[in-house]
Amino acid sequence: AQKVTQAQTEISVVEKEDVTLDCVYETRDTTYYLFWYKQPPSGELVFLIRRNSFDEQNEISGRYSWNFQKSTSSFNFTITASQVVDSAVYFCALSEAKGGSQGNLIFGKGTKLSVKP
Amino acid sequence: DTEVTQTPKHLVMGMTNKKSLKCEQHMGHRAMYWYKQKAKKPPELMFVYSYEKLSINESVPSRFSPECPNSSLLNLHLHALQPEDSALYLCASSLSGSSYNEQFFGPGTRLTVL
Numbered sequence: 596a597q598k599v600t601q602a603q604t605e606i607s608v609v610e611k612e613d614v615t616l617d618c619v620y621e622t623r624d625t626t627y628y629l630f631w632y633k634q635p636p637s638g639e640l641v642f643l644i645r646r647n648s649f650d651e652q653n654e655i656s657g658r659y660s661w662n663f664q665k666s667t668s669s670f671n672f673t674i675t676a677s678q679v680v681d682s683a684v685y686f687c688a689l690s691e692a693k694g695g696s697q698g699n700l701i702f703g704k705g706t707k708l709s710v711k712p
Numbered sequence: 713d714t715e716v717t718q719t720p721k722h723l724v725m726g727m728t729n730k731k732s733l734k735c736e737q738h739m740g741h742r743a744m745y746w747y748k749q750k751a752k753k754p755p756e757l758m759f760v761y762s763y764e765k766l767s768i769n770e771s772v773p774s775r776f777s778p779e780c781p782n783s784s785l786l787n788l789h790l791h792a793l794q795p796e797d798s799a800l801y802l803c804a805s806s807l808s809g810s811s812y813n814e815q816f817f818g819p820g821t822r823l824t825v826l
Contacts, residue, residue: 632817
């Protein structure tokens with residue numbers, strides 16, 4: 596069964612703190628894709644990153660970094676030196692290559708991040 | 713143009729009304745999606761169109777009727793909705809609908825059913 600778990604419902608930090616958002620996934624497919632999306636209060640989901648199951652390299656983009664570990668089925672997201680503009684709900688999502696669910700995004704429940712000045 | 717646009721932004725309708733939500737993209741994407749999102753919940757997939765054909769219908773009630781007039785447009789026709797259908801309706805598109813394609817989302821339509 597496919598599933599994405601974001602155990603942290605809400606996180607509150609003070610500006611400039613580092614924060615890590617956890618994501619654990621379950622899938623039987625050997626080929627799959629993991630995504631992170633940001634949803635600010637305005638409502639639009641913004642694509643942040645895609646990672647495929649064969650590429651375990653970590654990625655850094657500015658203040659954002661992602662740690663993909665197949666051994667623990669985790670794809671964690673770290674924001675360094677957080678800013679107020681990072682306040683949003685962050686969703687981790689899984690897409691499987693097989694099984695009639697091609698292209699379907701299986702979302703976690705989301706983590707609401709509040710960054711206070 | 714890397715935008716998905718949705719109209720209207722807000723919609724209030726009675727249970728006997730008929731209304732439509734519209735979605736448009738000009739990125740040349742061939743897959744388009746409708747999602748429903750309730751407050752504090754993740755988006756739930758409703759429909760997927762791939763190359764203008766309905767490929768996935770996630771057991772959505774018939775009071776929601778999707779339409780894809782061409783590869784750039786996606787409509788969602790609403791009829792005889794219930795108050796529990798009040799939600800944010802998100803449209804998305806992706807290059808081909810493959811599992812590795814990221815989806816680009818519109819800003820959504822906030823629907824209130826009275």
